Amino acid sequence: MSSDRKGPTPSSRPPASFSRAVFAVAWKDLAAELRSRELLSAMLVFALLVILIFNFAIELAPSLRPTVTPGVLWVTFAFAGTLGLNRSMAIEKDRGCLDGLLLAPVDRAAIYFGKMLSNLTFMLIVEIVVLPVYSLLYNTNLFVPGLLGVILLGSIGYVAVGTLLASMAVQTRTRDVLLPILLFPVIVPVLLSAVRASGGFLQGLPMEQIRPWINLLAAYDVIFLAVAYMVFDQVVEE
Amino acid sequence: MIPYAISIKYMIGGYAVIFSILAIYLVSFFVRFRSLQRDLETLQELESEDK
Amino acid sequence: MKPQPKALTFLTLLSALFLAGALAMVFLYAPLEAVMNYVQKIFYFHVATAWVGMLGFIVAAVAGVLYLIRKDLKWDIVELAAVEISLVFFLIAIVSGSIWARPSWGTWWTWDARLTTAAILELVYLAYLLLRQGIEDPERRARFGAVYTLIGGISVPVTFLSIRLWQTIHPAIIGTASAEAQGGFDMAPAMLHTMFFALIAFSVIFATLLWQRIRLGKLAEQVEQMKLKISE
Numbered sequence: 001m002s003s004d005r006k007g008p009t010p011s012s013r014p015p016a017s018f019s020r021a022v023f024a025v026a027w028k029d030l031a032a033e034l035r036s037r038e039l040l041s042a043m044l045v046f047a048l049l050v051i052l053i054f055n056f057a058i059e060l061a062p063s064l065r066p067t068v069t070p071g072v073l074w075v076t077f078a079f080a081g082t083l084g085l086n087r088s089m090a091i092e093k094d095r096g097c098l099d100g101l102l103l104a105p106v107d108r109a110a111i112y113f114g115k116m117l118s119n120l121t122f123m124l125i126v127e128i129v130v131l132p133v134y135s136l137l138y139n140t141n142l143f144v145p146g147l148l149g150v151i152l153l154g155s156i157g158y159v160a161v162g163t164l165l166a167s168m169a170v171q172t173r174t175r176d177v178l179l180p181i182l183l184f185p186v187i188v189p190v191l192l193s194a195v196r197a198s199g200g201f202l203q204g205l206p207m208e209q210i211r212p213w214i215n216l217l218a219a220y221d222v223i224f225l226a227v228a229y230m231v232f233d234q235v236v237e238e
Numbered sequence: 239m240i241p242y243a244i245s246i247k248y249m250i251g252g253y254a255v256i257f258s259i260l261a262i263y264l265v266s267f268f269v270r271f272r273s274l275q276r277d278l279e280t281l282q283e284l285e286s287e288d289k
Numbered sequence: 290m291k292p293q294p295k296a297l298t299f300l301t302l303l304s305a306l307f308l309a310g311a312l313a314m315v316f317l318y319a320p321l322e323a324v325m326n327y328v329q330k331i332f333y334f335h336v337a338t339a340w341v342g343m344l345g346f347i348v349a350a351v352a353g354v355l356y357l358i359r360k361d362l363k364w365d366i367v368e369l370a371a372v373e374i375s376l377v378f379f380l381i382a383i384v385s386g387s388i389w390a391r392p393s394w395g396t397w398w399t400w401d402a403r404l405t406t407a408a409i410l411e412l413v414y415l416a417y418l419l420l421r422q423g424i425e426d427p428e429r430r431a432r433f434g435a436v437y438t439l440i441g442g443i444s445v446p447v448t449f450l451s452i453r454l455w456q457t458i459h460p461a462i463i464g465t466a467s468a469e470a471q472g473g474f475d476m477a478p479a480m481l482h483t484m485f486f487a488l489i490a491f492s493v494i495f496a497t498l499l500w501q502r503i504r505l506g507k508l509a510e511q512v513e514q515m516k517l518k519i520s521e
Contacts, residue, residue, distance in 0.1 A: 161440065161444075164436075164440070165437075165440070168420070168433050168436065168437070169420075171424070171429070171433075172420065172423030172424050172433075173423040173424070173425070174419070174422070174423040175423070178419065178420060178423060181415075181416045181419055182416050182419075182420060182437065184412075185409050185412040185413045185416055185441075185444075186413060186440050186441055186444040186445075187444075188409055188444070188448045188451070189444065189447045189448050189450075189451040192448075192451045192452065192455065193451055193454075196455070212454055213454075216447075216450070216451055216454070219447075220447060223443060223447070224440075224443075224444075227439065227440065227443060231357065231436050231439065234357055234432050234435075234436055235432070235433065235436055237432065239323070239324050239325075239326070240324065240325055240326060240328060240392050240393065242326060242327065244392055245325065245326045245327040245328040245392060246327040246328075248327075248328040248331075248388055248389070248391060248392045249327040249328045249330050249331060251388055252328070252330075252331035252334075252335075252385050252388040252389060253330075253331070253334070255381075255384050255385060255388060256331075256334050256338070256381050256384075256385050259377065259380060259381045259384065260377075260381065263377045267501070267502070267505065270505060271505055271508070274505070274508045274509055274512055275508070277512045278508065278511060278512050278515065281512065281515040281516065281519060282515070284519055285515070285518075285519060288519070
């Protein structure tokens, strides 16, 4: 039992090598994805399917669109996101990459931030594709600068918690079903405030009504990045 | 004002639910305790047979 | 398993007495409320069970953090015990509140901050139990459980704030004019006494249940270890 083993403390190494390790981990994922493209294609097709299903499930009548659009978008992102998170951690586990990474002389937190960065990139790519498709299909202009900012903030919060929980979920017996069950109840603040803020921008509400939601999103991002940074060690300990 | 007849029905329903959930929990507690104790006894017997 | 300590036997009897006392105060001492009359009597147990749920939630989060620092499985047992008790008592609080809301607000459910947060907390704890079920190694199970209670312990208050920001129609307990319009009420002194007595009674019940549940957890750990030893 090596329960007392801890990664090297971040203060003991120069910051340059920490950020280099983060980018190396993220780049490894992105390069692998560039070659296989299996993760992104699955996430994208799934996201488009969800949007299509929403069209039949709830009448997306033009008069309802401004109020329903943010909800539909965020549910789509959240579903596609779990698909991606699960897969990206499962690949690590199955190919034994995680063990290799853990043996490497890098701070464990760098592994977390690297994985988080690559997961965030995948999610943002999906969102960048979904937005114009949705605008086109439902004739709604989604290219509001504020909305893009909200999507970035929301995705960071989602991926910050998601990466941590996914690395726990893949180490359990019920790994494929567990991630959404673990993730959704704790991600409620992100989804709620992201939907409210997105809706605010789409309906052109004054900034005073949107700002509390943006603040909440930013606070959630900061808190959970910090918490995940502190506990990631415990999750990957072997 | 809520009519007495309706109000009293909901009150009885409420307390019935409160106490049934509590009772179910306590029963499950005792059942688990019992079966664990039995497991422990069987395991102890097995262990003494091995020796 | 060691026999039940005397203090625990005493505490168990004390909780039974307190429960009977709280019931007596609710039905014999507290006056009828003017508007809601009988159904308002659910309020005392509703608040008290919600309070126990909160206590369990706090104990679980603290035990989780202590486990992560100390790596002592005893904190894992405390954490699981607190989660289970909190789960049961929040369920009671939600269902009893729902039954009280039906005649007084005309609806079983509202998406108010406290109600929704309690429901989400139940889901967090169910997810926690599922997570534990999927892990066989006790040490890893404890570690992951502690991390998840920590995440839940931080996210649930944030959830509460975010829903509060969204909307609230839950009554303030001690009534103002506007709270009364929403289904709140003014508390007579005898009602206040009853509420505080119920809160104390359920705190004692919480302590008893927690202790008993910790003993159960220790027994389960003992059985698990013996099984491992024999199968080797």
